[in-house]
Amino acid sequence: MEPTRDARVTLVDLLDRVLDKGLVIQADVIISVAGVPLIGLNLRAALAGMETMLQYGMLTGWDEQIRGLERARVASSEPRLLESEKMILASFGSYWAAQGIYTAWRSGSLYLTDRRLLIWNRAYKELILEVPLTSVQAMELKVQDGPASAHEAKELLLLVEGDQVARIRCAQIQQLKIALEERTRLAGLSLKVQAALLQGNGGSPKFLRPSEVVGCRGKIWYWAPHQAPGREKAHTWRPGILYLTNQRLCWWNEFDQRIGLEVPIRQLVAATVESQQRAILFKEEEQVLDLIYQSGADRKVGSFSGREVLQWHQALAHVISQSGLLESQAEPCPQCGEAQSAKVLLEQGCQRCGWVSPRLKAKLAQTAE
Amino acid sequence: MPEGIYLYCIADGAYAVSLGSTGMNKDPLPVVTIPHRQLSAVIHWCKPKPFQSEDPQTVKKWVVAHQEVVNRAWERFGTVLPLAFNTIIRGQEALGPEQSLRSWLEKEYDRLKAKLLKLRGKAEYGVQILWDPKVIADQLLQEVPAAKQLSEEKGKKAPGAAYLYEQKLKGLLKKEMEAKADACFKEFYGQIRAVVEETKIERTKKTHDETQMLMNLSCLTARDRLERLSQVLDGIDGRAGFSVRFTGPWPPYSFA
Numbered sequence: 263m264e265p266t267r268d269a270r271v272t273l274v275d276l277l278d279r280v281l282d283k284g285l286v287i288q289a290d291v292i293i294s295v296a297g298v299p300l301i302g303l304n305l306r307a308a309l310a311g312m313e314t315m316l317q318y319g320m321l322t323g324w325d326e327q328i329r330g331l332e333r334a335r336v337a338s339s340e341p342r343l344l345e346s347e348k349m350i351l352a353s354f355g356s357y358w359a360a361q362g363i364y365t366a367w368r369s370g371s372l373y374l375t376d377r378r379l380l381i382w383n384r385a386y387k388e389l390i391l392e393v394p395l396t397s398v399q400a401m402e403l404k405v406q407d408g409p410a411s412a413h414e415a416k417e418l419l420l421l422v423e424g425d426q427v428a429r430i431r432c433a434q435i436q437q438l439k440i441a442l443e444e445r446t447r448l449a450g451l452s453l454k455v456q457a458a459l460l461q462g463n464g465g466s467p468k469f470l471r472p473s474e475v476v477g478c479r480g481k482i483w484y485w486a487p488h489q490a491p492g493r494e495k496a497h498t499w500r501p502g503i504l505y506l507t508n509q510r511l512c513w514w515n516e517f518d519q520r521i522g523l524e525v526p527i528r529q530l531v532a533a534t535v536e537s538q539q540r541a542i543l544f545k546e547e548e549q550v551l552d553l554i555y556q557s558g559a560d561r562k563v564g565s566f567s568g569r570e571v572l573q574w575h576q577a578l579a580h581v582i583s584q585s586g587l588l589e590s591q592a593e594p595c596p597q598c599g600e601a602q603s604a605k606v607l608l609e610q611g612c613q614r615c616g617w618v619s620p621r622l623k624a625k626l627a628q629t630a631e
Numbered sequence: 632m633p634e635g636i637y638l639y640c641i642a643d644g645a646y647a648v649s650l651g652s653t654g655m656n657k658d659p660l661p662v663v664t665i666p667h668r669q670l671s672a673v674i675h676w677c678k679p680k681p682f683q684s685e686d687p688q689t690v691k692k693w694v695v696a697h698q699e700v701v702n703r704a705w706e707r708f709g710t711v712l713p714l715a716f717n718t719i720i721r722g723q724e725a726l727g728p729e730q731s732l733r734s735w736l737e738k739e740y741d742r743l744k745a746k747l748l749k750l751r752g753k754a755e756y757g758v759q760i761l762w763d764p765k766v767i768a769d770q771l772l773q774e775v776p777a778a779k780q781l782s783e784e785k786g787k788k789a790p791g792a793a794y795l796y797e798q799k800l801k802g803l804l805k806k807e808m809e810a811k812a813d814a815c816f817k818e819f820y821g822q823i824r825a826v827v828e829e830t831k832i833e834r835t836k837k838t839h840d841e842t843q844m845l846m847n848l849s850c851l852t853a854r855d856r857l858e859r860l861s862q863v864l865d866g867i868d869g870r871a872g873f874s875v876r877f878t879g880p881w882p883p884y885s886f887a
Contacts, residue, residue: 265857265877275881280694283885285715
């Protein structure tokens with residue numbers, strides 16, 4: 263076996279010898295080289311994981327590549343700004359996306375620049391909301407108290423061009439509003455009267471007609487029929503808001519954000535209140551408001567439940583008596599369909615098949631005891 | 632005249648020659664020898680401050696240049712005492728660095744002479760013995776009855792029990808490997824020590840492949856009596872699972 267001095271093989275050996283060994287002079291004429299052994303150590307450290315300089319070079323490249331990727335990733339996780347566009351506020355936020363059949367709160371990074379309000383989805387690198395500030399015509403901050411929101415949430419409503427309302431929630435909503443107002447003021451834009459956004463209850467002002475005036479509104483549960491075809495007979499209690507205007511009775515479905523029941527006042531026939539055990543929702547007996555209304559040629563019953571049922575009953579009875587339809591119009595029995603006086607039907611039961619309303623049934627049971 | 636002297640090595644004999652320029656100094660001052668009685672210092676004139684750099688490539692270049700000068704002196708003058716990297720001598724009071732060097736050489740003359748005498752005609756070699764733990768473990772599996780038995784039983788067991796047998800076998804093999812490493816070290820060291828002048832046991836290092844370094848030696852031996860070491864190393868290299876790295880000849884850094 264022959265010894266080798268091939269520099270590629272012996273580099274580490276050589277460094278060991280030259281840096282660590284050799285005669286060390288202990289004399290005061292030797293320049294103090296306090297930092298010098300560090301050179302050796304540094305070099306050794308650089309060599310420690312790599313036998314050859316080739317490998318060292320490869321690893322340097324790898325390191326740079328990884329750093330480059332990370333830089334690119336961070337850069338691409340922010341929306342691209344226009345030239346000379348300035349970032350004013352960055353936070354997290356969401357907006358109510360209601361286009362077509364798809365409705366949901368969509369969340370992302372919210373940015374306010376001097377020109378736009380943006381919500382950016384980092385994961386998909388997609389702008390999910392882009393509102394040019396010049397298109398904002400009005401804004402209002404309001405507390406959202408619909409049954410669907412577990413907590414009181416502040417929402418910023420923006421009226422943008424084309425009478426679209428953008429609903430925005432944001433962790434720093436107050437700052438966002440102030441910054442937005444400041445920007446629009448600086449941009450020389452004047453916001454319209456904000457009452458435009460204040461009709462009705464939050465999130466549902468759009469369905470009101472200009473001539474419509476809300477008389478009563480309140481949270482209430484509605485025994486809502488299923489929408490799915492083939493399951494018409496199935497119902498569920500759903501939370502929502504009932505509006506009684508000078509024209510209509512409307513129940514706004516808070517979950518689906520759309521009207522679940524709409525009856526013109528003229529078609530309201532009768533309203534009664536009964537006690538029922540609706541075990542699924544309410545542990546105790548609850549007052550249920552049954553509303554009979556005309557739907558085309560048919561009569562239908564809509565049931566509501568909630569704390570304000572009695573008040574609603576009063577209000578509805580008043581409206582119905584005003585329209586004077588209760589006595590004059592005949593009503594088909596829900597069971598056999600025989601047309602008879604609504605009052606008789608409700609207070610005595612069907613004269614033909616013997617159907618009685620649940621309330622009457624309960625009353626009869628009480629008297630029998 | 633610069634105020635520092637970079638000292639590469641001390642050569643045996645009086646020479647006043649130039650060895651050409653090197654990669655160490657940026658100034659094109661050549662490497663020269665300064666004779667003092669029957670010793671010569673191999674130096675170059677430099678600024679009185681150490682060579683320092685953050686860049687490993689630069690330092691590596693210096694180290695290689697340092698080695699080249701020592702090597703050149705060694706081949707030319709026969710016997711040298713290499714100095715540690717970055718040994719720089721400065722002047723003292725009214726005296727220049729050359730006077731400092733000379734007075735140091737005078738003071739240490741006898742000791743330096745004795746060392747040089749001891750190193751005359753000799754060189755340093757690096758010997759590193761490595762083994763492949765996988766191959767060795769396979770051997771042990773066949774050689775050690777307890778391990779063999781465990782391994783055979785493991786094959787017959789259900790996966791759960793086989794796992795426990797595997798762990799047991801691993802523990803046993805680890806112990807056997809350690810014992811074998813110990814025995815090999817003693818055996819090889821004995822063999823090598825018998826055919827060289829002097830040895831220094833260096834720290835073993837991590838390798839960058841599947842092998843492990845078992846032994847790292849610096850050996851001092853006469854340059855013309857290398858055959859016996861070569862034969863011993865051939866014997867070790869020929870064993871299954873073992874390999875030897877044999878480097879040199881180096882100037883006697885480890886024995887200065």
